[in-house]
Amino acid sequence: MSSSNELVNLCMIITSVLFKYASGMARVIISLLCLYVSMFLLSLHARAQDEIQIPFSVTAFELENGLRVILSEDYSLPLVSVVIAYNVGSINEQKNKTGLAYMLENLMFQGSRNIGHMQHINFIQKIGGDLNAVTTHDTTMYYQTVPSNQLALVLWLESDRMMSLEIDPQKVARTRNNLLGEIQRRKTSDPYFDSNLYFDKLIYPTETYSHSVIGEEADLRELTIEDVRNFHSVFYTPNNAVLCITGNFEKRKTTALIRKYFSSIPRGPNIPALSLENHINSEEMIKTFENYTTQSPAFHLGYRIASRNSSDFYALTLIEYILLRGSSSRLYKKLVREEFLARQLNGGIETRKNLSTFKFFVRSNTNTMLERSQKAVFSELNDLRSHLIDEDELNKAKNMLKMDYINRYTKLVDRATSLAETVLFNGSFDGTNAELRRYLAVTPSAVIGIANRYFQKGRVLLNIKLK
Amino acid sequence: MSIHSGLHRTRLFFLTIMVFLFALLINTSVAQERFRRAPPYPDPLSELRLPQIESATLSNGLRLSVMRKQGAPVMRLLLIISTGESASPENAPGMATFTANMLNRGAVGFSFAKIIESIESMGGSFSATAYPDYSVFTFSFLEDHLEEALESLSRMMLEPTFQRVEIENVVRTMYFDLIGRSMDPDVIGKRVLLKILFKDHPYNNITFNETVRRNLNKRSLVEFFEKYYRPNNAEIVLIGNLTLNVAARKVSRYFNTWASKDIEPISIPSPQPNQKVKICLVDFPGEKDALVYIGNTILLEKSEDYFPLTVLNQVIGGSPHSRLFMNLRESKGFAYYAFSSLDLFKKCALITITERVRPEVISESLKESLREMQNISTTLIPNHELEQAKSYLIGHFPLEIENSNNFMKKLSELRAFNQGEAHWTQYYKNLMLINAESVYAIAKNASLSTPVIVIMGALQNLSEYLSEYELDVYDRNGELQYTIKEGVLQ
Numbered sequence: 001m002s003s004s005n006e007l008v009n010l011c012m013i014i015t016s017v018l019f020k021y022a023s024g025m026a027r028v029i030i031s032l033l034c035l036y037v038s039m040f041l042l043s044l045h046a047r048a049q050d051e052i053q054i055p056f057s058v059t060a061f062e063l064e065n066g067l068r069v070i071l072s073e074d075y076s077l078p079l080v081s082v083v084i085a086y087n088v089g090s091i092n093e094q095k096n097k098t099g100l101a102y103m104l105e106n107l108m109f110q111g112s113r114n115i116g117h118m119q120h121i122n123f124i125q126k127i128g129g130d131l132n133a134v135t136t137h138d139t140t141m142y143y144q145t146v147p148s149n150q151l152a153l154v155l156w157l158e159s160d161r162m163m164s165l166e167i168d169p170q171k172v173a174r175t176r177n178n179l180l181g182e183i184q185r186r187k188t189s190d191p192y193f194d195s196n197l198y199f200d201k202l203i204y205p206t207e208t209y210s211h212s213v214i215g216e217e218a219d220l221r222e223l224t225i226e227d228v229r230n231f232h233s234v235f236y237t238p239n240n241a242v243l244c245i246t247g248n249f250e251k252r253k254t255t256a257l258i259r260k261y262f263s264s265i266p267r268g269p270n271i272p273a274l275s276l277e278n279h280i281n282s283e284e285m286i287k288t289f290e291n292y293t294t295q296s297p298a299f300h301l302g303y304r305i306a307s308r309n310s311s312d313f314y315a316l317t318l319i320e321y322i323l324l325r326g327s328s329s330r331l332y333k334k335l336v337r338e339e340f341l342a343r344q345l346n347g348g349i350e351t352r353k354n355l356s357t358f359k360f361f362v363r364s365n366t367n368t369m370l371e372r373s374q375k376a377v378f379s380e381l382n383d384l385r386s387h388l389i390d391e392d393e394l395n396k397a398k399n400m401l402k403m404d405y406i407n408r409y410t411k412l413v414d415r416a417t418s419l420a421e422t423v424l425f426n427g428s429f430d431g432t433n434a435e436l437r438r439y440l441a442v443t444p445s446a447v448i449g450i451a452n453r454y455f456q457k458g459r460v461l462l463n464i465k466l467k
Numbered sequence: 468m469s470i471h472s473g474l475h476r477t478r479l480f481f482l483t484i485m486v487f488l489f490a491l492l493i494n495t496s497v498a499q500e501r502f503r504r505a506p507p508y509p510d511p512l513s514e515l516r517l518p519q520i521e522s523a524t525l526s527n528g529l530r531l532s533v534m535r536k537q538g539a540p541v542m543r544l545l546l547i548i549s550t551g552e553s554a555s556p557e558n559a560p561g562m563a564t565f566t567a568n569m570l571n572r573g574a575v576g577f578s579f580a581k582i583i584e585s586i587e588s589m590g591g592s593f594s595a596t597a598y599p600d601y602s603v604f605t606f607s608f609l610e611d612h613l614e615e616a617l618e619s620l621s622r623m624m625l626e627p628t629f630q631r632v633e634i635e636n637v638v639r640t641m642y643f644d645l646i647g648r649s650m651d652p653d654v655i656g657k658r659v660l661l662k663i664l665f666k667d668h669p670y671n672n673i674t675f676n677e678t679v680r681r682n683l684n685k686r687s688l689v690e691f692f693e694k695y696y697r698p699n700n701a702e703i704v705l706i707g708n709l710t711l712n713v714a715a716r717k718v719s720r721y722f723n724t725w726a727s728k729d730i731e732p733i734s735i736p737s738p739q740p741n742q743k744v745k746i747c748l749v750d751f752p753g754e755k756d757a758l759v760y761i762g763n764t765i766l767l768e769k770s771e772d773y774f775p776l777t778v779l780n781q782v783i784g785g786s787p788h789s790r791l792f793m794n795l796r797e798s799k800g801f802a803y804y805a806f807s808s809l810d811l812f813k814k815c816a817l818i819t820i821t822e823r824v825r826p827e828v829i830s831e832s833l834k835e836s837l838r839e840m841q842n843i844s845t846t847l848i849p850n851h852e853l854e855q856a857k858s859y860l861i862g863h864f865p866l867e868i869e870n871s872n873n874f875m876k877k878l879s880e881l882r883a884f885n886q887g888e889a890h891w892t893q894y895y896k897n898l899m900l901i902n903a904e905s906v907y908a909i910a911k912n913a914s915l916s917t918p919v920i921v922i923m924g925a926l927q928n929l930s931e932y933l934s935e936y937e938l939d940v941y942d943r944n945g946e947l948q949y950t951i952k953e954g955v956l957q
Contacts, residue, residue: 055538076538077865078513114503123506126788126855128862145869147862152507160503248513264500326587328580337580396588399609403541403590406609410539411869 054409054432058419059251065267066239069258070419070429072246074412080247081145081412082154085420088235089138090213091274091353099179099215100223100231105135106175107228108142113164120157135213137352139424145413148248152257159261162241165232172225183214191294198289199300199462203357237268244420246412278307278355281458290467296343297370298363300462301377305454307354308425315442315450316358320348321397322389323380328396330380335362341373358454384451388444398440405436515865517891521711525719528699528727532882533714534706542613542707543871546604546620547879550695553599553669554733559682561675563597565637566691570595570604572633575626579633585619599670600813601883605875610707613717621721624696629685638680645677652751652923655943656760659749660819660921662945664764668738670812676944699727702882737814740764740914744837747919747939750926756803757829757924761820761836765913770886774897775905776816780809781856782848783839784820788855790839791820801825801832813884826924829932833920840915847903857898864894
């Protein structure tokens with residue numbers, strides 16, 4: 001920006017000097033020339049601004065057994081991140097078998113054929129590495145970041161537990177107890193745990209999404225070792241996973257290592273894709289939930305919106321920034337900073353496979369404050385539907401999104417997670433620049449159109465009343 | 468007969484072949500590749516190459532440094548004021564934090580709301596923290612917005628308005644934040660420990676609580692700001708894709724009118740380590756475990772002492788493979804966790820052990836912790852343990868600095884403590900050179916075995932298990948309430 005502006009300034013100075021010595025027609029020609037050069041420079045600058053370069057390369061290939069591999073080199077630090085994402089989550093659990101996906105995530109650290117109980121964690125921690133795992137409704141991911149000279153160790157560990165996880169009755173019993181304890185802890189620490197689940201039941205009326213990832217207590221107690229083994233053999237297979245490595249490695253050598261550790265793992269059964277219809281509600285639903293555990297009234301509000309593959313998704317994401325991201329976002333400014341109405345304000349887009357929702361959660365000190373908060377949220381949504389957003393405000397939202405987008409691909413483990421997730425859901429990765437451009441191309445009229453399409457009807461409102 | 472025996476032999480032959488093939492099949496399915504049986508050897512360690520820092524000083528004394536980093540189109544800015552909480556007036560601890568928090572609260576023609584809008588319009592974020600020895604402002608933004616970022620920062624720094632309403636807002640926010648934190652046993656434990664260790668020392672200022680709000684007013688704010696927020700007491704560090712020349716030109720454009728002023732040097736003595744074990748308790752009725760904080764200050768003679776001290780901390784309690792965790796949790800089952808950490812100050816370092824212990828074994832747990840401290844001060848660390856600690860630290864350092872918040876914190880320490888660039892560029896080498904003797908040299912001179920111990924827990928549950936000790940009972944603000952000797956209130 002600065003260099004183009006400086007050139008434009010220089011152009012103006014030269015023009016003013018020439019002006020002193022020119023007269024009549026010459027002055028007109030000089031002015032026109034100056035205008036042309038300035039506009040050319042500014043257009044160059046505008047084009048350069050649109051081209052946000054997030055400089056990293058991606059190589060993708062697939063092993064014969066169906067394991068999809070993504071490699072992205074980055075030599076800034078002597079580190080590698082390895083993420084393995086399985087296309088399985090709580091959505092794949094059958095009725096009365098909830099909690100299986102999360103239980104398996106825990107069992108994956110408890111030993112496989114060549115690695116003892118909790119040894120996976122020990123191996124990584126001893127070399128100064130970090131590791132973690134997460135189970136969502138749709139995926140289960142395992143990630144570790146280690147010094148780059150230890151890449152083979154991680155591949156050895158990951159391939160062993162994919163190939164030969166050892167599940168025995170003691171491990172299942174111990175894990176079950178831990179998970180039952182965790183359910184209790186979560187319920188105690190989060191007074192809105194139950195209302196969140198109930199709200200999910202309302203907004204995702206299908207059976208698959210209306211239970212928590214951690215599972216139902218009654219189901220957990222009844223899970224058998226065969227259930228767990230079957231779940232592993234069906235879903236923890238190379239053809240149901242994406243392996244992503246980012247960081248400081250040599251591509252050819254790493255490819256050979258991946259082949260060494262993963263290519264002899266047999267392909268698993270083909271898993272039919274779940275057919276989930278992204279049904280956009282048109283009926284309004286208002287319910288009340290009585291809560292025994294909290295002292296603050298609150299409400300959940302949600303709208304079903306277009307899925308992540310839809311072109312509407314870009315404007316919807318910007319609406320998320322306009323309403324909820326940052327201290328100057330409309331709702332944060334109004335409810336928290338200026339009118340002190342809300343003690344807590346969360347929300348945004350939630351995507352699950354090809355279903356998406358736009359959620360709000362507001363908690364206030366008193367019922368009156370909560371009512372005013374609710375009115376303020378609806379008033380802001382109305383405003384978005386009825387007034388064109390100011391260009392500056394939209395640009396602010398775009399810049400915040402741009403920063404978040406860049407950050408998502410900066411830290412190695414975040415980049416690996418984002419790439420693995422993209423390939424898991426979209427089948428391939430087309431590069432960041434094309435996607436980012438689509439967000440930056442959203443116009444004020446697109447925002448108003450999308451706000452009218454998704455925030456006019458079909459709201460699901462759950463008021464939490466204190467008992 | 469011969470035909471039968473021939474048939475029999477043929478059958479036997481086929482049967483043997485079948486059995487052999489079957490056995491081979493089973494064996495193949497059970498057998499595995501040899502390389503799966505043991506972990507692979509690591510490759511040679513890759514080199515850690517960090518971008519160089521180039522520095523210059525502007526005509527008004529403002530130090531400017533640039534760490535050139537290509538890659539993502541993001542720029543990060545650190546503004547370091549070489550004055551921290553230790554310089555807060557005696558009657559107004561918290562003044563450095565208050566001043567730092569006021570910086571983005573409005574300048575001439577640039578209200579707090581406009582500042583927030585402006586920062587977020589750059590895709591940016593801004594934060595302020597006052598440490599004991601320095602204050603630091605971190606500002607991240609999209610690199611296209613460097614000029615706007617510098618302009619915004621210079622307006623905040625050069626033309627602050629310190630309006631009454633914003634002062635009240637910041638004081639209120641600090642008050643509620645401190646009230647909230649005073650419910651957290653972790654915060655209280657560390658606060659009481661620091662209060663005892665830094666008694667009568669300027670570093671004691673960092674233990675301020677919500678009562679300070681009475682003394683945070685405009686007059687003292689302006690006084691503090693005018694005195695210390697001067698270019699000759701500050702440094703700007705820019706991290707991004709730009710050269711020192713470009714940075715110097717742009718920074719001078721916005722900061723050349725910032726007037727320097729002589730700053731009276733603040734004399735901070737080295738805090739003396741605690742010399743006799745002192746056991747304190749803060750009553751937290753209802754807390755079912757005992758949260759233990761054990762700490763002491765360590766005097767550093769030279770900046771190179773940092774490396775043996777880091778190894779020492781790693782061996783004692785830096786990870787789940789360190790002595791305290793292995794002993795107190797894995798071997799004895801006394802504690803749910805036991806770790807140690809290291810904080811750096813200009814005049815000392817502070818080692819702190821944190822443990823969550825079962826109440827009935829609190830006494831044994833304290834004895835084991837003290838024994839570990841005694842051991843490391845009197846015995847050389849075995850070679851395998853030393854190597855394991857160094858290997859962890861070498862492996863973990865790039866992970867730490869990959870996190871941008873940690874990176875900014877470490878960079879601000881590097882600049883504020885004048886650690887010198889070799890501290891980073893030679894990080895691996897410096898660690899590799901550490902041997903058991905250099906760790907021992909630090910440990911034997913540090914008063915590790917005479918720490919202050921702060922126990923947070925329910926006095927009613929704990930007193931019977933601690934009856935053999937003289938116990939000083941403190942309130943949550945670190946004020947001594949009474950002493951219990953051999954189970955009797957004094």
